[in-house]
Amino acid sequence: MDFEPKIVAFVCNWCTYAGADLTGTSRIKYAPNVKMIRFPCTGRIDFMLLMKAFANGADGMIVSGCHPNDCHYTSGNFHARRRWTVFRSLLEFMGVDTERIAFTWVSAAEGAKWADVVNSTVEKVRALGPCEAYKNADYE
Amino acid sequence: MSKLQDTARSLLDAGEVKVAIGYGEGSVGRVRPLFVTDAAGAQGLIYDGRCTQNLAVYTYKKETAAMGKPAVTAGVATMRALMRLVAERQLREGDFIALAVVGDEVTVCRTLSEMENWLAAAAPKPREADMEMIARIEAMTPAERWAFWRGEMDRCFRCYACRQACPLCYCTQCTVEVNQPQWIPVGATVQGNLEWHAMRAMHLAGRCIECGQCGDACPVDIPIHLLTVKLAADVRNVYGAATGMARDETCAMSIFKPDDRENFIG
Numbered sequence: 001m002d003f004e005p006k007i008v009a010f011v012c013n014w015c016t017y018a019g020a021d022l023t024g025t026s027r028i029k030y031a032p033n034v035k036m037i038r039f040p041c042t043g044r045i046d047f048m049l050l051m052k053a054f055a056n057g058a059d060g061m062i063v064s065g066c067h068p069n070d071c072h073y074t075s076g077n078f079h080a081r082r083r084w085t086v087f088r089s090l091l092e093f094m095g096v097d098t099e100r101i102a103f104t105w106v107s108a109a110e111g112a113k114w115a116d117v118v119n120s121t122v123e124k125v126r127a128l129g130p131c132e133a134y135k136n137a138d139y140e
Numbered sequence: 141m142s143k144l145q146d147t148a149r150s151l152l153d154a155g156e157v158k159v160a161i162g163y164g165e166g167s168v169g170r171v172r173p174l175f176v177t178d179a180a181g182a183q184g185l186i187y188d189g190r191c192t193q194n195l196a197v198y199t200y201k202k203e204t205a206a207m208g209k210p211a212v213t214a215g216v217a218t219m220r221a222l223m224r225l226v227a228e229r230q231l232r233e234g235d236f237i238a239l240a241v242v243g244d245e246v247t248v249c250r251t252l253s254e255m256e257n258w259l260a261a262a263a264p265k266p267r268e269a270d271m272e273m274i275a276r277i278e279a280m281t282p283a284e285r286w287a288f289w290r291g292e293m294d295r296c297f298r299c300y301a302c303r304q305a306c307p308l309c310y311c312t313q314c315t316v317e318v319n320q321p322q323w324i325p326v327g328a329t330v331q332g333n334l335e336w337h338a339m340r341a342m343h344l345a346g347r348c349i350e351c352g353q354c355g356d357a358c359p360v361d362i363p364i365h366l367l368t369v370k371l372a373a374d375v376r377n378v379y380g381a382a383t384g385m386a387r388d389e390t391c392a393m394s395i396f397k398p399d400d401r402e403n404f405i406g
């Protein structure tokens with residue numbers, strides 16, 4: 001059977017979630033592989049959630065929120081950006097594939113960009129294949 | 141009597157401190173933490189190359205904090221830890237006296253300014269062996285890195301000695317022990333261990349003072365400090381933030397600049 005990547009998207013309520021809504025109301029079609037989880041703010045997207053998604057079988061992830069200076073709470077995305085930077089470095093140092101995590105800013109007006117982000121992430125992860133190493137870390 | 145012993149003795153004698161926290165001879169050629177409460181006991185204090193344990197941990201642990209105001213034997217790493225604890229509002233000026241040691245020299249630091257001056261002159265650097273090991277791991281392929289850390293995680297049996305040895309792991313309830321929700325499984329499984337150590341590394345980013353004591357404390361020799369020390373180097377390189385050098389420093393993870401680097405965000 002063909003491999004269908006399972007993608008989890010962690011998005012903020014105010015920009016990316018609204019942007020994805022716009023994708024729908026604009027009737028733009030995109031890959032159905034993504035499960036969206038809505039957060040109040042990118043600042044709430046804890047790194048532990050990303051690790052849990054890998055552990056529970058996600059093949060790839062999208063982490064997205066408001067563009068810099070557009071945060072509903074002024075600075076949540078600025079704080080998140082620093083944490084993502086450090087977290088990516090930690091994952092790379094531990095040999096976890098950060099290619100599987102797409103970090104983006106998608107505003108409430110960027111419905112078309114959201115479709116692009118999902119489609120390109122799905123294709124990238126499809127090419128990488130299933131994410132087995134982390135999920136099966138206990139059984140290798 | 142060494143200068144260290146002499147200094148501790150007179151501080152205890154004068155009643156300026158209630159306890160001198162330092163290093164003493166242990167068994168099989170090892171050193172152990174020593175808590176001296178009377179002037180006569182000061183002769184047991186030593187300081188040599190074996191004395192690497194970070195004694196700043198004892199300034200706030202309940203049992204030892206109850207002993208009263210301490211004078212702490214502090215090499216450069218312990219000095220940084222004390223200063224970082226001040227910056228994080230865990231210690232205040234006057235809560236302790238630092239006996240800053242280099243070889244046989246002792247500088248008595250009663251004030252934060254004295255500590256800051258001493259630290260600035262000491263110009264601390266991460267341990268060379270650690271930086272070499274980090275460079276070696278960075279030079280591996282991702283698959284090799286994964287295999288390396290997976291193997292290390294396989295040996296961790298969750299004794300939490302790493303956490304107990306760390307001067308900056310002072311939370312009274314650690315996320316690893318939270319069970320509603322249970323973030324990290326209790327048992328020592330590879331995946332749970334990975335989560336535990338990634339979590340610890342993230343919680344120390346911007347705070348770790350690179351003493352390496354978490355790794356040195358590990359009974360099965362997992363070089364776990366490489367995770368936190370690596371992130372400490374990143375934070376310094378990317379955000380230019382030092383840790384454990386000044387009383388008013390912030391945590392690089394709790395501040396930001398609008399133009400912070402974001403070359404990985406699409």
Ligand code: SF4
Pocket residue numbers: 305306307308309344347348349350351352353354355365368369
């Ligand atoms: S090296 Fe380890 S023990 Fe020392 S401050 Fe960093 S995390 Fe804590």
Ligand code: SF4
Pocket residue numbers: 295296297298299300301302303357358359360361362364
């Ligand atoms: S000290 Fe070693 S074995 Fe114990 S929890 Fe830390 S890494 Fe695991």
